[in-house]
Amino acid sequence: MIRQPQLEDKFRTDETGRYGDFGGRYVPETMMHALLELEQGFKEAMTDTAFLNDYHKILHDYSGRPTPVTYCRRLSEAVGGAQIYLKREDLNHTGAHKINNAVGQALLAKRMGKKKLIAETGAGQHGVATATIAAYFGMPCKIFMGAVDVERQALNVFRMKLLGAEVVPVHSGNGTLKDAVNEVLRYWAAHIEDTAYIDGSAVGPHPYPMIVRDFQRIIGDEAREQMLQQTGKLPDAAVACVGGGSNSIGLFTAFLDDPVQLYGAEAGGKGTDTGQHAATLTKGSVGIVHGMKTYLLQDAAGQITEPYSISAGLDYPGIGPEHAYLFKTGRAVYRAITDDEALDALVRLSKLEGILPALESAHGLALAMRIATKMKPDQSVLVCLSGRGDKDVQTVLHVLKKDNSDGSDEQ
């Protein structure tokens, strides 16, 4: 039996949406009503058995949950050290954990009488998940996507359109994910009465980080049971990649009260000293963005700077406020993983286990491999494999080709 979210959980936030100093609700007055209404609606839904049953039934019948935990025998041997297990979120319908949250929030929208769905997307994964659930429920759907990302992710743009969603290119700012977030919030403020905003990550103003966490904690709740069943004990460490931090908070939440080390892998891009990275906790400072107080990448005057990562899903200048809190309190440890380390992990998992991970998830895997080498063979590391890598084949092909040609030039 999977544990349901409990109101008295230790790390649950208070009414102002704070996780220690972080979080809160830094939005214009025009959005406050909608956020208060959403918070009320969410609290009611989460104590309604019928609602929770619907959520679990859709995830079971439509998305194929529970997703398995897979033991990586060959990879563990190759790495040497702890045994590596994968929580297979890549086996969800649409190929990533994003659907867990999209199902939950779309159901909540229906319950609250909203007629239309809107969402932002960076690489397109959350956009595809939202468009998918909108099709399933027969609700009109608009996806806001940075104009630059629309160009970069043509395939996902087409997928969303095929699913019946309207893709709105965002030209403001730099035309990337952070600007898509601004634009979807602006649009929402003007269409609050009939429209629900489906936030894709554990970021934004309260109650969004809480809602996304509670709809993603099924990852950790399942994995905890599965590890106990398969290995007879809890893992010694749990690892996940962190962009905004939805799959990682979903994994971590189940283990907060356990003696399990928690590790988050941030995007180190081309290296944390190059200025081209998305390592918010490693290199950022405290500030306010997208309605929350958290760590973020910014200049001295408080302007948000553009992050970089090979993985579009980690390419975000902030981080969920609960991660900021877990970082500050030391409950979780966060490390930067570079593009190259992630690529290497992706190739190794493909060759050794026949599993092609998403570039995002490969960051978590790379960190898990690094940690595992320092552990004993009777210990175990659980990694959230948040998504499958089919979407990244083009990028990987491009980079590996370039590397090979560079190599032959040298010879």
Next chain:
Amino acid sequence: MNGFEHYVQKNHGMLFIPFIVAGDPNEEATVDLALTMQKCGASALELGIPYSDPLADGPVIQRASKRALAGGMTLLRAMRLVNTMRQKGLNIPVVIFTYANPLLQLGLETFFHEAAVNGIDGLLVPDIPYEESRPLAKRCVQENVRLISLVAPTTSDERLEKICASAQGFIYCVSSLGVTGVRKKFHPDIFPFLERVRQATSLPIAVGFGISSREQTAELKGSADGFIVGSAIVSEIEKRADQLKKAATRATALDELKETLLEKFGTPSEKPLPHI
């Protein structure tokens, strides 16, 4: 300064509160634009600080922010610009309009020090709603800086009462949902909303977001004490950005702008107040 209540008071016709973005198109032009606004009969000036992620702003102000940021404008530089405006004869109150993050990074100590030194009278932070604003509001009272509060048609009676109970300066009523930007007509719901605000406060109430014509300001008479114009002015500035940048052509552009604004919004104050 802080002759705030002298300039921003009820029963003096409709208060005209223009908004411009500091550094758009450049610093010199911003100083002259502020003085032009005073000549147009402004009761106070909202000086916008450009921000990379302006959540409450529509495309016009977003573009202005981008132009200003390209010129290196910061909150600190903008505050010091007010000093120049004062030296050149700006008497009306100046309200700094900034998003929360630039303020947080500058730090409250520096902000209030600079506010006192440079003659800044008010502060409006659009992304700090009532719940998050308590410590800042307290500090503003101590420092004699008016913290301006926003209220929206969706603000409940209960929140309206709380917000108005500690509000200062004037109440900024957001005319419609969504972001700043020009709109042709008011939503009819605005009048019962303004009536609710009137009941909740004795401060002057001013309407902003989407104001672009004399017809609109005429409609507000009797329901509000003033109005804020942002995007409609900023887009006029945008049209003349090149002339405004250069000293040689600036005066002509400012004259044109003044004519346009007077045509659009009339001589806003029926009984102009003496400057103090």
